[in-house]
Amino acid sequence: MKPAPFAYRRARALEEAVALLGEHVDARLLAGGQSLIATLNMRLSAPSLLIDINGIGGLDGIALKAGTVEIGALTRHAQAERSEVIARHAPLIARAMPHIGHVAIRNRGTLGGSIAFADPAAELPACLLALDGEIDATGPKGKRTIHAQDFFKGLFETALGPQDVLTAIRVPAATKETRVGFAELARRHGDYAIVGLAASARADGKGLADVRLAFFGVGATAVRAKKAEAALAGGNIDAAVAALDLDPQDDLQASAAVKKHLAGVLLRRVVKQLMEARS
Amino acid sequence: MSELPLNLALDISLTVNGERVTERVEARKTLVDFLREDLALTGSHVGCEHGVCGACTVRLNGEIVRGCLMLAVQCDGAMVETIEGLSDSGELADLQLAFEQRNALQCGYCTPGMLTAAQDLLKRAIDNKSVPSRDDIREHPSGNYCRCTGYHAIVDAVEAVAQEREKARAGAKP
Numbered sequence: 508m509k510p511a512p513f514a515y516r517r518a519r520a521l522e523e524a525v526a527l528l529g530e531h532v533d534a535r536l537l538a539g540g541q542s543l544i545a546t547l548n549m550r551l552s553a554p555s556l557l558i559d560i561n562g563i564g565g566l567d568g569i570a571l572k573a574g575t576v577e578i579g580a581l582t583r584h585a586q587a588e589r590s591e592v593i594a595r596h597a598p599l600i601a602r603a604m605p606h607i608g609h610v611a612i613r614n615r616g617t618l619g620g621s622i623a624f625a626d627p628a629a630e631l632p633a634c635l636l637a638l639d640g641e642i643d644a645t646g647p648k649g650k651r652t653i654h655a656q657d658f659f660k661g662l663f664e665t666a667l668g669p670q671d672v673l674t675a676i677r678v679p680a681a682t683k684e685t686r687v688g689f690a691e692l693a694r695r696h697g698d699y700a701i702v703g704l705a706a707s708a709r710a711d712g713k714g715l716a717d718v719r720l721a722f723f724g725v726g727a728t729a730v731r732a733k734k735a736e737a738a739l740a741g742g743n744i745d746a747a748v749a750a751l752d753l754d755p756q757d758d759l760q761a762s763a764a765v766k767k768h769l770a771g772v773l774l775r776r777v778v779k780q781l782m783e784a785r786s
Numbered sequence: 787m788s789e790l791p792l793n794l795a796l797d798i799s800l801t802v803n804g805e806r807v808t809e810r811v812e813a814r815k816t817l818v819d820f821l822r823e824d825l826a827l828t829g830s831h832v833g834c835e836h837g838v839c840g841a842c843t844v845r846l847n848g849e850i851v852r853g854c855l856m857l858a859v860q861c862d863g864a865m866v867e868t869i870e871g872l873s874d875s876g877e878l879a880d881l882q883l884a885f886e887q888r889n890a891l892q893c894g895y896c897t898p899g900m901l902t903a904a905q906d907l908l909k910r911a912i913d914n915k916s917v918p919s920r921d922d923i924r925e926h927p928s929g930n931y932c933r934c935t936g937y938h939a940i941v942d943a944v945e946a947v948a949q950e951r952e953k954a955r956a957g958a959k960p
Contacts, residue, residue: 508835514792515813515859537860544816544855545836556792557813559860585849609929610906612837614849615856696928 510547514556521566521645521672524558528670529647531556536672538581538620541612566619566674571596575677580619584608587618596680599638599687599707603630606689609697622658623673625665625728628699630691632659633729636721637687637705640678646671659728684710688780690773691724694760700724701760704773708781714742715781720774725755725766735774744778798862802827803871811858818842818853820861821868829869829898833931840930843899844868850906869898878905880950884943892934903927904944908951917952920945 518524534556567581588604691703738747755766833841842853845867907926
């Protein structure tokens with residue numbers, strides 16, 4: 508199908524985008540457009556105005572700043588995939604990148620867009636949750652920072668207000684003790700996951716501490732499996748799999764029972780990655 | 787700034803296959819529809835219209851994108867290359883020949899997108915002085931659907947060209 512008619516405006520500054528969002532209640536921000544334009548084409552969304560933020564300066568770029576990695580909202584997936592800073596200091600995001608869509612999608616899609624869209628089967632919201640990351644947003648009252656655990660509210664629902672523009676995400680830079688793992692199952696590489704898992708932990712002697720397991724594709728948002736985290740910190744993989752506190756629903760791809768089984772399979776794979784010494 | 791009228795159509799100026807193009811387009815028109823309907827470049831195909839099938843793959847500023855997930859108005863000032871341009875320049879003549887020789891197409895609907903995606907992989911491999919493995923070749927066009935061939939012949943064709951080009955590159959060294 509073709510999109511319903513809409514107006515289009517290139518915002519040149521963040522304040523302009525915020526103001527336009529205030530004046531047009533059903534306006535949508537256009538960043539990479541790799542989800543938005545698909546929903547426009549299918550007429551699942553019919554805004555009166557698209558505010559293109561691609562021309563706003565200072566919203567892209569990847570930087571290591573005082574122990575955190577800051578990634579601008581307009582950073583393309585392809586840029587992050589090739590980034591030395593992300594490979595060295597945010598290895599979980601580096602591992603997740605090749606799973607996101609296909610090359611042509613990653614050339615356009617943005618990290619900020621993926622977080623703001625909050626698809627329940629998307630990789631990056633889970634990474635942010637596993638890394639205890641932060642999200643910067645600018646709205647009519649200025650800039651604020653939201654913790655990942657408070658950001659994802661429900662199905663495609665986030666803590667962003669109607670006039671907020673997501674500007675950057677931040678994750679703690681990896682240390683010598685940081686261990687990360689990532690795995691997902693999809694029918695075709697690059698498609699949305701049936702089930703996926705992004706995990707981080709801290710090496711503690713021969714075991715793991717501060718284990719964070721963020722599953723995606725198993726609920727309305729990415730979710731942490733906290734009982735399994737505790738079991739894993741106790742060193743028992745079988746107990747962690749048995750303790751997986753997930754409540755997936757049947758969907759077009761798999762039944763709830765299959766998803767739960769696959770979550771256990773992924774957990775075993777990811778634990779192997781977590782136990783590997785960091786190279 | 788907000789008093790400006792909101793436009794449903796805008797003037798854009800871009801380069802398509804090396805030629806300067808200036809047109810007025812509806813904001814809602816996708817890049818692939820603009821290429822096909824306004825410029826009569828019908829080599830880029832419209833398949834799923836939501837970024838899954840890859841039939842609309844074109845090059846934007848040197849990188850492959852989905853023509854159905856870009857708006858034409860976003861391409862103001864950009865450089866777009868379609869299968870017509872890539873074909874006329876001879877850039878993928880060897881790939882086209884290999885597709886023909888190995889029956890890597892039947893109905894041909896996916897072929898322009900498939901060739902454009904394969905050329906992206908091969909160009910990058912040559913830039914990195916590497917030869918893509920069969921797995922790389924399968925992985926890269928995983929975003930391009932072909933409903934006829936079962937993909938084997940496509941992978942064979944791309945692999946053959948990858949090896950020929952590497953031979954040519956290595957042989958060209960002084």
